[in-house]
Amino acid sequence: MPEARDAVDYRFGDGIAWLAVANPPVNTLSRRVREGLGAALDRAEAEPGLKAVVLMGAGATFSAGADLAEPGRPSAGPAVVDLCARLEGFPVPVVAAIHGTALGGGLELALAAHYRIALSSARLGFPEVRLGLIPAAGGTQRLARMIGAKGALDMLLGGGMFAASRAPARGLLDAVAEGDLRAATEGFVRQLLETGQGPRRCSEMRQGFAEPAAYQKEVARRRDAAARQPEIAPRELVAAVEAAMLLPFEAGLAFEADVQETCLASDQSRALRAAFVSEGMAGRLGLPGGTARPALHRLAVLGGGGLAAQLVFTALNAGLELRWGTIDPEAFLTGVPQLRDAFAEAVKRGALTDEQAQDRMAGLKVGDSASMAADADMVVLAAQGQGHVPVPEGTVRAVACAGEVEALGLRFAQPGSASRLVEVVAGPVVSASELAAAQALVRALGKIAVRVTSRGETIAARLVAACQRAADALVDAGQNPYDIDRAFREWGWTRPPFEARDRMGLRELATQPRADGARNWSALLLGAGRGGRSARRGVYDWTADPSMPREDSALKTLLDAERPSAAAMPPDLIRKRVLGAMVNEGARMLASGMALRPSDIDVVALHALEMPRWRGGPMHLAGVMKLLALRRAMEGFDHPDRAFWAPEPIFAELVKNGRSFDDLNAEPVSRSA
Known part of the structure; x- marks a missing residue:
């Protein structure tokens, strides 16, 4: 030394x-x-x-x-x-x-x-x-x-x-x-x-x-x-x-x-320090130390929709040269003016000067997809129908739109221009050089990368699904959705489960499977014409102010007609059961190899689900709230969806050895890519 x-x-x-x-x-x-x-x-x-x-x-x-x-x-x-x-x-x-x-x-x-x-x-x-x-x-x-x-x-x-x-x-x-x-x-x-x-x-x-x-x-x-x-x-x-x-x-x-x-000595500082360290660790993407990142100056984004426009704005604002390509030139008639408006708004907020905004826009070139991809250092497919576009040999191609991923995928947490999270999807044939290129891009954009090993599924989607499934189960048991949200709001989560559900819309959740005896309450509400915030009614009433949800007295009548009544659960037990379900889902992702480490799951929860940073993500919170208490809260919940609520084996192993998920966050052995 x-x-x-x-x-x-x-x-x-x-x-x-x-x-x-x-x-x-x-x-x-x-x-x-x-x-x-x-x-x-x-x-x-x-x-x-x-x-x-x-x-x-x-x-x-x-x-x-x-x-x-x-x-x-x-x-x-x-x-x-x-x-x-x-x-x-x-x-x-x-x-x-x-x-x-x-x-x-x-x-x-x-x-x-x-x-x-x-x-x-x-x-x-x-x-x-x-x-x-x-x-x-x-x-x-x-x-x-x-x-x-x-x-x-x-x-x-x-x-x-x-x-x-x-x-x-x-x-x-x-x-x-x-x-x-x-x-x-x-x-x-x-x-x-x-x-x-x-x-x-x-x-x-x-x-x-x-x-x-x-x-x-x-x-x-x-x-x-x-x-x-x-x-x-x-x-x-x-x-x-x-x-x-x-x-x-x-x-x-x-x-x-x-x-x-x-x-x-406070739990708050432990959570905040853990979040900071976790973000840095996640950004390594499991690559061996010393892996070279390619130089990235010119990016091609292919697609004419909203996702493509967000990525173009983000990349230009980061100082990259941008090639924006599409198979439909008409998209530029609205897309480019929207870009100019976005930079004008940034100038108005004081985030950029007029000169800086003009410099950013000067880095933009638009055209057909093939010509835009021809001289790019990296190509990002941001809309369906771009997969056939030829990419020069050796140029890394990443898929940012929904769909199956064979090699490299990028999933930008929404809104893409503001959220800092990018889930880097490592498909079955991804290479180390492709992951290094993704790492270079995410860093150039000033965002945080988390590696996900899958064919397109994301950690965020799994966590959201588990959170919403657990919340539905509590409603099955007679709980009021507003009491569930209130338990989390008072705890510091400003986007609790049912408000978040309304904001994202109920349509996708309405298709999610539930066990026999369990209800998909999103499907029920959707059938009653309550599709979420965009429909002005969902779990909440959004008619007076689309930015401010209000409780709706009609909701309880609708729900109570479909379930037995029950005594209210204490707020602490509500939190333990919902967070326990999310931790359990995290344990499944770790066991399958989808997530590299518990702290990666926490990073996603903090950025994609907007959990309070000073509390920490669910895997960190499992240690703060005590794994044994979470396990007992899940085991003590008599609900038909038994497979979902059964604690994963790692709970017993960690409790037996006096450990927590935080103890598993040491840098894992890098996977061969």
Whole structure:
């Protein structure tokens, strides 16, 4: 294993010690990096004639912050908070020179330095809230001292990245540079030394507290907003920023550390961290490490319908050259104007400038399918009837429309232009090179890939079917659909089973089989003229407002005529049975090899079914809710659909060994493709 000093490049000359974090690809602050920084600071302090220290990042970025393999595990080596204290207390000026990104703990190191300079293209941010955490190395305390409550909370609560050249990030910097960062930094340091400016400690700053009344008003406003949300971390962030003004710096650090421990131990943070890690793992698609991804510059989308138009817009917006082909040229008469309207709307929202929108549209070429496919790096079939179009030898072809998949399929969660999920269907004759091309495309589009081994069936479809079948079974048992949805809404799921059913339409669900003695309630409602939201009535009444479902008193009368009455189930038991059925379906997909790992199923549930991210997907939740409790909830449900409710054998195996589905998420052995 490389020594710690290998993780930090050290150079000394003309009185300046240059420390560059070198932990590619994004310079995460792993134990080796932290130890290397501590050793480099020791070395710098011992240099005769030391006048200043510069902290920067080697390669493409400054630092993306913490190593997510470490949160929740026993820490070793110096903590980031200790390194921040060391930087701030250093006897000579310390300058952070930022390029690429400075995120989380990386930005906290920069704030602990005495001065900061950044390239105008750099981006700064604190993404911790997206993991159910808060900055834990003084970030909340230093940020508030520098730019006040509004700027600090803008950066902390959204978890996004901010351009170095614009507020609020600009308020953290002493200088913004163009071009050569090292040369600009050297000039900045020389000017500091010539003017005799020594260390300037952020812990002693108070400009952010210049208007105490406005500060407290902003804190109160953000506290009220956070109190209306279910997540813990935003509320704690507001409290930490408030503490920055009310407490001495050291006490504020202690408050921040205590809050971080609370967040770290929470089920919410465990779920959010698991989701983040799962998305990265899913994107590997089970390919061997080091598998080369092909260069992808020019994409052909074949088809003239709505799916094709969504894919064209998404690809153009990602900066790809796009060849749009169809066998019906008339489709372009409406399709191209719709594209222009979509980009105009993006400009109106502020997502793009006029110039960017024009550049995106300039990458579009339209024509007949064969000519559009002729010079593409990859071809996506987005409508039926395109399968016969010739594709140059060696060009990967993927099927995005419904139907059987022999080699490679792509299933975009809807709406395709907004949802981040793509299920990459690995058919029976798929090759590793085809999967690598799919991986390249999904990454180029900024989406999340999940591998599915099937002939076209998706994990999302299986989960939706299981959820709806379980919900129907509860209605069989006398439960009110509105009580079922209410149990999940109060739990945090904003698209609970029956509302989701109405939104997708009842027609497809009405064809799904049920066991003898079980009812397909979608078929009953459809026969009564209640087809879902598009029909203005389904389970809910949508007549007053198509965006807002209302309970319909006539529904209970309709259902009760077809089933016996029963006492209401407790909300917790409703959730256990529906989620247990989804976990059971996930276990079947794992047993058949359709899904690579439990966490892939969770990724699909979070994005396609819109389950609350801070709760986690069903496979993760099985551990939180306890597998034994879920198994008992299913076994204790006396329902005719016995095969569906019978727990899969893996339940007993995991319970016996004190394990959960999360324990099965280690990277699987890659399948030969």
